[in-house]
Amino acid sequence: MRLQGKTAIVTGGGSGFGAGIVHRFAEAGARVLVADIDAGNAARVAAEHGQVACTVDVADGASVDAMAAQAIEAFGHVDILVNNAGITHVPTPMEEVEEAEFDRVFAVNCKSVYLTARALVPHFKARGSGCILNMASTAGVSPRPRLNWYNASKGWMITATKAMAVELAPEGIRVNGLNPVMGQTALMGRFLGDDTPERRAAILSTIPLGRFSTPDDLAYAAVYLCSDEASLVTGVCMEVDGGRCI
Numbered sequence: 001m002r003l004q005g006k007t008a009i010v011t012g013g014g015s016g017f018g019a020g021i022v023h024r025f026a027e028a029g030a031r032v033l034v035a036d037i038d039a040g041n042a043a044r045v046a047a048e049h050g051q052v053a054c055t056v057d058v059a060d061g062a063s064v065d066a067m068a069a070q071a072i073e074a075f076g077h078v079d080i081l082v083n084n085a086g087i088t089h090v091p092t093p094m095e096e097v098e099e100a101e102f103d104r105v106f107a108v109n110c111k112s113v114y115l116t117a118r119a120l121v122p123h124f125k126a127r128g129s130g131c132i133l134n135m136a137s138t139a140g141v142s143p144r145p146r147l148n149w150y151n152a153s154k155g156w157m158i159t160a161t162k163a164m165a166v167e168l169a170p171e172g173i174r175v176n177g178l179n180p181v182m183g184q185t186a187l188m189g190r191f192l193g194d195d196t197p198e199r200r201a202a203i204l205s206t207i208p209l210g211r212f213s214t215p216d217d218l219a220y221a222a223v224y225l226c227s228d229e230a231s232l233v234t235g236v237c238m239e240v241d242g243g244r245c246i
Contacts, residue, residue, distance in 0.1 A: 002227040007033075008030050009033045020214070021218065022046075028223050035056045059108050068116075080226045083134045102149050109156070110160070129173065130171075131176075133226055136157040136161065137154035138182075141158070158237050161237055176233060176235070179245070181213050
């Protein structure tokens with residue numbers, strides 16, 4: 001029960017890494033607001049774990065503000081914010097990515113972190129404590145070709161995590177990130193573009209431990225970084241990547 005008594009918001013909590021984090025947070029004793037743009041997925045995951053569901057568009061300020069208000073109303077306060085929601089464009093030459101798709105990637109992957117900070121950092125400051133966990137990626141450390149603007153958004157996330165950590169440390173607020181290697185989630189097909197056994201084998205050949213990440217891999221790391229066991233850990237973007245970035 002490493003998160004006993006803690007309250008958390010997990011964006012993108014209705015599937016993939018987010019659903020895995022919700023599961024392990026609940027198992028560790030936390031109360032969780034499962035926030036997702038897909039209302040059905042949010043409700044399903046919340047019901048599975050006896051938690052609270054919230055429909056949110058993390059790229060919309062009013063929607064994020066409503067999410068924060070719902071969490072505070074439901075729990076009384078928020079201890080942990082997990083910025084997990086994210087999207088990608090399919091593998092495409094950088095100059096051929098449509099402007100609307102570029103804007104959507106940066107709105108969901110980057111602007112959302114600003115919006116959740118605007119909504120919840122004052123709450124954390126007033127309490128003199130808080131923990132923010134951002135889902136970055138190995139793509140921000142060791143980019144793969146033809147995912148250029150996704151890579152760039154995750155590089156932004158890594159820098160934002162460190163900048164937030166430095167600024168918020170005097171307020172008692174910790175900020176960390178996770179850098180997963182390509183994972184076995186619904187987004188895998190979009191990352192691969194051409195999802196064939198040969199393509200998967202080519203990606204696996206770049207991961208020394210020889211497998212893709214799973215929701216549990218990220219969830220166990222998230223439990224540690226958001227627990228009091230990590231009370232001296234801030235500004236870290238932990239690679240959960242099977243050695244991909246060595």
